[in-house]
Amino acid sequence: MKLTIESMMYGPDGLAHAEDGKAVFVAGGVAGDVVEAQIVEDGSSFSRATVSEVLEPSPNRVDSPCPFVGVCGGCPWGNLSREAQLAAKEENLRSSLKRIGKFDDDAVAQLVQPIRATRDDWGYRNKIELAPTIQNGRFRLGLHGRDPQQIIHVDACPLFEKKFPRAIKAVSGALGFLGNSHDLSLERVGIRASRRTRALEVALWTPTGGFPRGQVSRVLSDALPSTSMVRVMSKGEKKARRVSKVEVLSGEGSWTEDIADSQMRLSAPSFFQVNTKAAEILIDLVMDALNPQPEEVAVDLYCGAGTFTLPLARRCEYVAAVEAYGPAVRDLRRNLEINHLDNVDVIGGDAVREFPDEDADVLVVDPPRAGLAPEAIDLIASTSARDVAYVSCDPATLARDLKRFCDEGTFVPVSITPVDLFPQTFHCEAVTHLTRK
Ligand SMILES: C[S@@+](CC[C@H](N)C(=O)[O-])C[C@H]1O[C@@H](n2cnc3c(N)ncnc32)[C@H](O)[C@@H]1O
Numbered sequence: 001m002k003l004t005i006e007s008m009m010y011g012p013d014g015l016a017h018a019e020d021g022k023a024v025f026v027a028g029g030v031a032g033d034v035v036e037a038q039i040v041e042d043g044s045s046f047s048r049a050t051v052s053e054v055l056e057p058s059p060n061r062v063d064s065p066c067p068f069v070g071v072c073g074g075c076p077w078g079n080l081s082r083e084a085q086l087a088a089k090e091e092n093l094r095s096s097l098k099r100i101g102k103f104d105d106d107a108v109a110q111l112v113q114p115i116r117a118t119r120d121d122w123g124y125r126n127k128i129e130l131a132p133t134i135q136n137g138r139f140r141l142g143l144h145g146r147d148p149q150q151i152i153h154v155d156a157c158p159l160f161e162k163k164f165p166r167a168i169k170a171v172s173g174a175l176g177f178l179g180n181s182h183d184l185s186l187e188r189v190g191i192r193a194s195r196r197t198r199a200l201e202v203a204l205w206t207p208t209g210g211f212p213r214g215q216v217s218r219v220l221s222d223a224l225p226s227t228s229m230v231r232v233m234s235k236g237e238k239k240a241r242r243v244s245k246v247e248v249l250s251g252e253g254s255w256t257e258d259i260a261d262s263q264m265r266l267s268a269p270s271f272f273q274v275n276t277k278a279a280e281i282l283i284d285l286v287m288d289a290l291n292p293q294p295e296e297v298a299v300d301l302y303c304g305a306g307t308f309t310l311p312l313a314r315r316c317e318y319v320a321a322v323e324a325y326g327p328a329v330r331d332l333r334r335n336l337e338i339n340h341l342d343n344v345d346v347i348g349g350d351a352v353r354e355f356p357d358e359d360a361d362v363l364v365v366d367p368p369r370a371g372l373a374p375e376a377i378d379l380i381a382s383t384s385a386r387d388v389a390y391v392s393c394d395p396a397t398l399a400r401d402l403k404r405f406c407d408e409g410t411f412v413p414v415s416i417t418p419v420d421l422f423p424q425t426f427h428c429e430a431v432t433h434l435t436r437k
Pocket of ligand 1: 271272273301302303304305306307308322323324325328349350351352366367368369
């Protein structure tokens with residue numbers, strides 16, 4: 001079937017329409033291409049297709065430095081020019097605000113600011129995860145494919161930190177060698193690398209139980225000198241696995257990154273923004289929106305290991321920071337010590353249940369993809385805060401939550417700035433500034 005790709009979806013695919021008007025999600029198509037595509041799934045409201053031939057390439061089609069674009073899940077927009085990626089992200093945000101948030105065209109045009117980005121198109125990721133697989137009877141590590149069941153063996157990934165070009169090959173080679181002679185029970189392997197601190201951590205995720213720690217530590221250290229090597233042990237059923245212990249195999253037992261004016265130490269299970277330089281844009285936008293003053297109180301909900309807590313603590317009199325995940329809570333306490341900050345109350349627990357009593361002047365929320373619980377919006381509305389910064393990684397839940405804020409009536413959005421934290425993918429971060437009505 002001949003199709004013209006009209007736009008990029010909020011997902012890996014291009015969007016086209018068949019002659020009968022049905023939407024077709026086209027894998028391998030970029031906006032502006034005319035392609036020959038084969039239907040792989042024919043649903044009642046839309047179909048899925050894959051490109052068999054690009055008949056007329058889009059002016060925005062580019063060659064990617066990665067030979068696995070389209071197969072690997074890491075860089076689904078790798079054949080689209082960066083300029084077109086940025087425009088598509090802005091457009092997807094606008095579309096979510098209209099469709100889900102019910103904002104009208106004028107409001108969207110006023111609210112959405114030009115997307116902010118760093119110049120790093122590739123090589124921006126400070127973290128990569130490898131998954132184990134058996135190929136031709138041999139144990140290997142690789143990246144999750146577009147089909148998550150498929151593991152793609154790679155020697156390098158152009159999205160990963162450029163200063164450590166050998167890391168993936170060295171770790172895959174060493175663990176591939178060991179995995180064919182020992183039962184490592186590896187569930188996944190994380191590598192974190194910093195061009196700023198030169199810290200490199202390898203984290204091996206396994207169940208609890210026996211593990212050839214001596215051999216693993218020796219062989220891995222020979223293959224790749226690292227500043228930290230840890231084993232993260234987890235237990236429980238697959239969907240509800242919990243980290244039970246982080247065992248240090250060698251080095252520091254954590255990974256260090258410099259971000260804005262702070263140094264942060266992260267344990268392997270804790271969340272950290274994968275693009276440090278672009279995360280500094282988030283910090284700037286949050287601080288510009290809130291303009292915190294020395295006599296003011298800040299609340300930081302979903303604070304993680306402190307990306308926003310530390311800069312808030314430098315600017316405010318006092319910060320109450322809430323985080324549900326134990327390892328991140330411990331990391332934040334350590335990060336406050338490292339940065340000589342003693343004006344933060346770190347509260348471990350759910351953001352709604354442990355909502356701080358403090359009379360906040362400014363408030364930051366940075367929830368996971370699922371966005372805010374409706375109770376969180378009511379609690380925020382009940383504070384005395386003058387301004388709120390909402391950092392979001394999902395335009396759909398952001399749009400839903402902004403509608404809830406508007407319906408509730410205490411806070412209204414005044415600007416929404418998309419930030420390209422994840423070049424070569426459809427993902428888009430955004431910082432929304434809400435102010436008291
Ligand atoms: C997107 S991350 C942001 C972390 C931090 N603001 C940063 O930029 O590094 C979301 C954080 O929310 C935490 N989290 C998830 N659900 C939570 C909840 N119900 N209450 C409090 N924190 C939660 C996660 O553990 C994670 O650290």
